[in-house]
Amino acid sequence: MGSVWAENVISQCRKMGFKGRVWPVHPSRTEVAGTRAFATLADLPAAPDATFIGVNRHATVDVVGALAGMGAGGAICFASGWTEAGEPELQAKLVAAAGEMPILGPNCYGVINYLDGALLWPDQHGGRRVERGVALLSQSSNIVINLTMQARGLPVAYVACLGNAAQIGLAELAGALLADDRVSALGMYVEGIDDAPALAALAEAARGAGKGIVCVKSGKTEASRTAAASHTAALAGGGAASAAFLRQAGIAEVNTLSELVETLKIFHVHGPRIGSRLCSLSCSGGEAGLVSDLAAPFGLTFPPPSEAQRQRLGEILGPIVAIANPLDYHTFIWGDGPRTTDVFSTMLSGYDAGIFVIDPPRPDRCDPSSFQPALDAIVAAQAGVGKPAFPVASLPENFDEERAIALVGAGVAPLMGLETALGALKAAQTGPGRPGWRPASTLGARATRILDEAEGKRLLDAAGVPVPRGVIGASLAEVSAKAGRLIPPLVLKGLGFAHKTEAGAVRLGLQTLDGQSEMTGAEGYLAEEMVAGGVSELLLGLRRDPVYGVTLTLGFGGVTAELLADTVTLVLPVLAEEVEAALRRLRLWPLLDGYRGRPGADVGAVVRIALQLGQVMLARPALEEIEINPLIVQSDGAVAVDALIREALQ
Structure with missing residues (x-):
């Protein structure tokens, strides 16, 4: 229904060999694209199963209402100019007009x-x-x-x-x-x-x-x-x-x-x-080296072949060929279908899947026939071993479309472009989600306030998260009078700053608060016992995402958190083993694991704190964000040294 856009729909259906009935609707034309047209929807022989609506947005609302009234199966709403153009009310009218009739769109x-x-x-x-x-x-x-x-x-x-x-x-x-x-x-x-x-x-x-x-x-x-x-x-x-x-x-x-x-x-x-144990084969050392280099950023590795594979491959390829993975099998067997199949099958048998780098010459200027035995050997190896074998062209244009279609038809997936192929292979290793996992419910954007650090520390303490011993005061004199019960060295912090370091509102390593000057802009003061040492400083943050619900971010923290940018994110709910697995994905994980004989961090304490605060966020919808930075992780335990907490305004 409509003008030139709707006429194109009819042409496309005919071009694709559609055998069903097509009914154009046009108020003034008796024929559209060689097909009899009807002046109105009411003139149609029956309610259509599906309708393309190619009229303007205001008329679209009326057409959708008419189609819904006659019991049509559904409609495509082509016109633009709705919510995306600042007209949400018009889009709401469209949905109301459709009622129970399915519509796609608009726009x-x-x-x-x-x-x-x-x-x-x-x-x-x-x-x-x-x-x-x-x-x-x-x-x-x-x-x-x-x-x-x-x-x-x-x-x-x-x-x-x-x-x-x-x-x-x-x-x-x-x-x-x-x-x-x-x-x-x-x-x-x-x-x-x-x-x-x-x-x-x-x-x-x-x-x-x-x-x-x-x-x-x-x-x-x-x-x-x-x-x-x-x-x-x-x-x-x-x-x-x-x-x-x-x-x-x-x-x-x-x-x-x-x-x-x-x-x-x-x-x-x-x-x-597909599985993660990959092998790579090519007849060029350059290609073998390139595979290794390009695979590294994707986290793909190529385990060495087994001793049995080494022995058999050596028998076929001879002493000159170095047996490795990726394998440069040279060209001694080029054109020998049975021996090539034997090499490919032997290598593939020890892995989950295989990459076979092969770039057939362009057929318009060259003769690619000498490459056919190698392609046939890839197909035969996959069929014989029962594991995926991927012909990979280093440049995407080096597999023509008809050859690619033929390989797919034979049950083999040719991959175009070496780097692209490696990215696809990494993506295809994505594991299934945990059975029954669903993200927690989401909330829309809300006005919030930042709790001062003393309030935030009380919330953390109530949640079972270790925090330093401290005292608060409305003035420097008040907090100084209370600080005598603390064991130095001390930390003095000004309250009311989201980022205290940048504001100069943190003073470290103090033996006493006597003689300290006021901090400009401070709304109060917090004095704490200083937490010294520790294996590492982490950032642990939870926030409400409007799309995905509560997210948990873990990474290396302190004042260099943004500079390091070494973080991982999870969507709640999560299990303890998922949190630990996420920590292991950090680039600096070896520091937590005990780098070069140094003490390892109490990763279990980090996991427990993450789970405890996750439960707090899920149980208290008013909380918008909790960020601990740093969480000082020791060999036995962890302490939340600084915290930023936001909650929705009541």
Whole structure:
């Protein structure tokens, strides 16, 4: 329904071989794209199963109401100019007009069904009919159009856009796509997540059905969050929080669209997860070295082959070839299919999956036929060993599309671009979420106040978190009079500062408070016994994210916390073993573990404090943030030396 955009929908359906009935509706034309047109919805032979609405936003509301009244199956609302343009009331009217009728959008391109040739899609696309493939779901129409243009052999079953998601949200639409048995995996481009618990539940169900989900999540920087908000009016959430949520939900996250396509290829062929023990084979020492270098930033490693593998590979390849992983097998066996298959199979048998670097020559200027025995050997090795074998082109253009399609059809996933392939392999190792895990409930943005440190320390003490002994006073004289009960050295802090060090409101190592001068701007004073030594200073913070609920951040703290930027984030609820595993992911974990014979930190104490404060945050919705920096961790215990706590205004 509409003008040129709606006419494009008809053309796209015909081009894709759609066999169903198509009914154009136009007030003045008797024919649209060679198809008889109807003047009004009331003139249609029956209520349509699905409708593309290509009229302006105000008329869209009326059309949706009319379709709902006649019992139509659903509609795509193409027009823009709703909540994303500062018109939330108009969008609310649209949802009300739809009633129980499903609508996608508004501000939405629609849906492509490559399985059945049905397209409610007003623009060009690069896909073709398939019998089985992945689904692509995006909050950006242009991004998903670009993805359909891929020439990497990825079979795409569905393309769907959410637009503003006024009625149908991310998890609901994703669930509908994954419910089709012909869909093998789901790839998402996400700007904002509207229902994190529902998405976590969907990911768990998808894993149970043997289907992986991989996501590119934008909105990690302030600029991209602003762009996301202006585009879809959805909350983007923080980058660390979103990464933590996706990991804990068992959703693979990648950084680029190329990695998205390659990860989907892995999921389509091999299911939602591959193992982490990898081998790499190539006929070049340069390629073997490059694999090792490019794999390191992804945390991928290549364990050495077993003694039995070494012996057998040495028998086939001869004494000149150094048996290692990555393996440079030279070219002594090039063109010898059986021996190449034997080498590939022997190496692959000791690992979870194998990378086979191979760049066939371009067919328009060269003869690639001499590479076919090696490609056939990869296919044969995978079939014989029963483990994934990935042909990897170091440059993406070195696998032409038809060759890639043929390999996927043979059950082998060719990966394009060496660095991209390694990123995809890392993403495909993402483990499942903990069964039943859902993020805690979220709260909207609220006005808050910062508790002074004395109030904050009382809260921590009540929660069972060790804090230094201290006294408070409204004036320097008052706190000095009380400080006699403390054991020096002492710390004197001015209250009322969020960041005391920058304000010059912290004085350390004092034997007495006599002779101390007033601190400009201080609203009171706190004197404490100084906590000396310790294995390390950590930052431990909890905050309410508007999208993901309560998040826990752990890292190396003190005055260099932002400089080190060595932190990990989890979304609550969490288990003790998950907190400890997160600590082990810190770059400076060896310092906690007892570096070079030094005493190790009491990691158990850190875990207990994290869990205790997590329970406090979940039990007290008024609390917005708790940050301990530093938490001085000793070989036996940990002490919260400084704290910043925010709570909602009543």
